[in-house]
Amino acid sequence: MAAPERFAVGIDIGGTNVKAGLVSGALAVAARADRPTEEAKGAAQLLGKIADLTKELASAAPSGSVVAGVGIGSPGFVDASLGVVSDCPGKIPGWTGTAVTEEVSSAAGLPAFLENDAKVIALGEGWAGAAKGASDYVSVTLGTGVGGGIVQGGEILQGASGTAAALGHICVDPDGPTCICGARGCLEVYVSTRAIGACAVDYIMRGVETTVLDHVEGGDLGDVDARAVFEAAAAGDAVACEVVGRTAKYLAAGLVTIAHVLDPEVIVIGGGVTKAGDLLLVPVREMATRLIWRKPGAPPVRIEFSQLGDDAGVFGGAALAFGKTSGR
Amino acid sequence: MAAPERFAVGIDIGGTNVKAGLVSGALAVAARADRPTEEAKGAAQLLGKIADLTKELASAAPSGSVVAGVGIGSPGFVDASLGVVSDCPGKIPGWTGTAVTEEVSSAAGLPAFLENDAKVIALGEGWAGAAKGASDYVSVTLGTGVGGGIVQGGEILQGASGTAAALGHICVDPDGPTCICGARGCLEVYVSTRAIGACAVDYIMRGVETTVLDHVEGGDLGDVDARAVFEAAAAGDAVACEVVGRTAKYLAAGLVTIAHVLDPEVIVIGGGVTKAGDLLLVPVREMATRLIWRKPGAPPVRIEFSQLGDDAGVFGGAALAFGKTSGR
Numbered sequence: 001m002a003a004p005e006r007f008a009v010g011i012d013i014g015g016t017n018v019k020a021g022l023v024s025g026a027l028a029v030a031a032r033a034d035r036p037t038e039e040a041k042g043a044a045q046l047l048g049k050i051a052d053l054t055k056e057l058a059s060a061a062p063s064g065s066v067v068a069g070v071g072i073g074s075p076g077f078v079d080a081s082l083g084v085v086s087d088c089p090g091k092i093p094g095w096t097g098t099a100v101t102e103e104v105s106s107a108a109g110l111p112a113f114l115e116n117d118a119k120v121i122a123l124g125e126g127w128a129g130a131a132k133g134a135s136d137y138v139s140v141t142l143g144t145g146v147g148g149g150i151v152q153g154g155e156i157l158q159g160a161s162g163t164a165a166a167l168g169h170i171c172v173d174p175d176g177p178t179c180i181c182g183a184r185g186c187l188e189v190y191v192s193t194r195a196i197g198a199c200a201v202d203y204i205m206r207g208v209e210t211t212v213l214d215h216v217e218g219g220d221l222g223d224v225d226a227r228a229v230f231e232a233a234a235a236g237d238a239v240a241c242e243v244v245g246r247t248a249k250y251l252a253a254g255l256v257t258i259a260h261v262l263d264p265e266v267i268v269i270g271g272g273v274t275k276a277g278d279l280l281l282v283p284v285r286e287m288a289t290r291l292i293w294r295k296p297g298a299p300p301v302r303i304e305f306s307q308l309g310d311d312a313g314v315f316g317g318a319a320l321a322f323g324k325t326s327g328r
Numbered sequence: 329m330a331a332p333e334r335f336a337v338g339i340d341i342g343g344t345n346v347k348a349g350l351v352s353g354a355l356a357v358a359a360r361a362d363r364p365t366e367e368a369k370g371a372a373q374l375l376g377k378i379a380d381l382t383k384e385l386a387s388a389a390p391s392g393s394v395v396a397g398v399g400i401g402s403p404g405f406v407d408a409s410l411g412v413v414s415d416c417p418g419k420i421p422g423w424t425g426t427a428v429t430e431e432v433s434s435a436a437g438l439p440a441f442l443e444n445d446a447k448v449i450a451l452g453e454g455w456a457g458a459a460k461g462a463s464d465y466v467s468v469t470l471g472t473g474v475g476g477g478i479v480q481g482g483e484i485l486q487g488a489s490g491t492a493a494a495l496g497h498i499c500v501d502p503d504g505p506t507c508i509c510g511a512r513g514c515l516e517v518y519v520s521t522r523a524i525g526a527c528a529v530d531y532i533m534r535g536v537e538t539t540v541l542d543h544v545e546g547g548d549l550g551d552v553d554a555r556a557v558f559e560a561a562a563a564g565d566a567v568a569c570e571v572v573g574r575t576a577k578y579l580a581a582g583l584v585t586i587a588h589v590l591d592p593e594v595i596v597i598g599g600g601v602t603k604a605g606d607l608l609l610v611p612v613r614e615m616a617t618r619l620i621w622r623k624p625g626a627p628p629v630r631i632e633f634s635q636l637g638d639d640a641g642v643f644g645g646a647a648l649a650f651g652k653t654s655g656r
Contacts, residue, residue: 077623086623087623087624087625089624134488135488136487136488150589152480152485152487157480157590158591159464159480159590159591159592160462160463160464160591160592160593160626161591161622161623161626161627162591162623163591163622163623163626164589164590164591165589165591166588166589166591166621167588167589169584169585169588169621170585170588170589171500171581171582171584171585171588171619172499172500172501172502173500173501173502174500174501174577174578174580174581181621182618182619182621183584183619183621184619185581249502250502252502253499253502253513254499256497256499256511257497257498257499257585257589258589260494260495260497260498260499261478261492261493261494261495261498261585261586261589261590262485262487262492262589263486263487263488263489263490263491263492263494264487264488265488290510291499291510291511291512293494293497293509293510293511294489294491295405295414295415295489295490295491296415296417297415298488298489298491299489
């Protein structure tokens with residue numbers, strides 16, 4: 001008799017939606033579901049939604065199969081060994097201190113695991129994505145902010161207080177613009193979707209001619225986002241191309257630093273900024289590969305955009321539940 | 329009967345001298361010896377000197393004591409598991425490929441261990457220096473170049489090809505001066521002793537009034553070094569103070585990046601640049617501590633100058649021979 005097919009539930013708590021997927025050990029998503037996050041409504045309703053999603057998806061597993069557990073990626077800091085959110089400032093009232101795994105496990109009757117969302121994405125990339133097979137790799141997520149996960153020797157690198165891989169706060173220019181963290185010239189102030197939109201707005205405010213606003217529905221300056229910049233750049237707009245070029249330069253600088261400090265096999269870039277596609281990937285890869293120093297005979301550090309896209313967190317949650325800590 | 333006292337030989341292959349020490353398990357240096365490195369004379373003579381130093385110091389151990397082995401720090405890349413120098417470009421003819429531990433062990437009759445010199449210094453700082461007791465820490469060595477060692481969870485972080493911790497090539501300004509590695513704005517082009525001297529020479533060449541040359545024996549422009557800059561700054565010279573200030577700013581930026589990527593308990597700074605003392609340490613510590621973001625309740629990352637000074641490599645070699653990989 002063949003061993004029963006194994007599944008795990010992966011849950012990704014995003015700013016807008018809680019996304020869940022039932023993922024097989026063979027990397028297939030067998031079922032999906034989501035709920036609005038409604039951060040402002042607080043911890044109890046969010047816990048309830050996570051438990052409901054877990055039960056709903058677990059019950060969708062084929063009869064005779066085994067559901068190994070549920071893995072959850074949360075914003076903020078997580079004490080993974082306790083399954084507790086140790087600090088999640090300002091986002092979800094009451095979330096800090098919530099014993100997520102205990103509550104979800106007891107409500108859904110399945111083993112539950114919790115980790116920081118950016119680290120969960122790193123696990124997803126190692127198990128099912130562009131870092132598959134690698135035991136030393138880095139995942140960088142470029143969204144409204146910039147997060148990261150580092151895997152070394154097959155294990156998530158946590159650091160002394162669990163805050164390692166704050167890759168958005170790599171300093172790429174000590175005289176640069178001030179970051180929300182208080183430092184200057186953090187990677188995040190150049191390469192987040194927020195920074196890319198703001199940089200285009202700067203040009204427009206200074207009266208430089210550009211078609212960026214033509215790519216914004218309603219044409220409102222307050223609605224300029226990274227997507228509009230990428231669209232304008234793809235259509236050949238000079239200002240948008242300059243903004244993308246600036247993004248590429250600083251992103252490459254950050255990747256060079258990551259590569260020299262950590263010597264990974266691959267760096268996977270995910271998040272909204274990857275929607276720029278080859279417009280950004282091609283120059284970033286060219287610059288970073290040229291500038292990353294390698295010992296003679298060592299293969300180049302691979303620079304990849306995520307292929308999992310919005311599913312990286314769901315795959316990562318499932319990987320966490322399966323006890324995977326890397327692509328090995 | 330008390331257990332016999334234990335010793336280990338630590339050997340530090342420097343550009344000028346091969347330094348050796350017989351170090352007790354209680355962190356006392358019981359005997360010292362050195363030989364000129366004479367790099368140009370090649371691998372065989374260097375191996376002979378290392379074996380001779382090992383035998384000489386092992387025989388100096390008190391009767392009834394035990395010598396656990398010899399630990400050797402070598403420039404270049406090292407395959408620590410094989411005890412072989414895997415790549416040491418240009419420095420010591422024939423050194424690449426040398427099976428150092430096999431040769432020394434057979435000549436001296438002791439277990440021998442080999443590791444890259446900057447990583448050995450990190451071990452020394454963890455065992456006997458400013459990172460004592462820490463299991464997550466970083467050592468940065470600011471000499472003519474800039475090297476580093478990262479210890480995470482009590483183990484040296486090696487990376488995929490053994491070149492992790494190339495901390496001199498953290499990018500602190502993608503538009504900065506070109507580094508010997510080919511990239512721009514590497515930490516090394518701002519904070520190495522070579523960079524500090526060169527920066528002062530730049531001012532002098534531009535005709536800016538400064539007393540830096542008064543601190544150079546013979547007053548020759550070609551002999552301006554970091555030491556002269558530090559002396560002039562201590563005496564209040566404005567140009568020298570500006571050079572030290574620039575060094576502090578970029579060094580702090582590098583430490584902020586290291587702290588955000590790795591989340592260590594302590595960063596230990598060693599090498600010739602630490603001869604600047606509080607003139608450099610005070611502003612660097614102030615800036616880095618202010619700019620390093622910490623999760624609420626986490627202690628600040630300690631920023632320390634090495635107290636082991638030129639002995640860091642000897643202590644590190646002994647730590648390697650004792651099988652210590654961190655201060656735990």
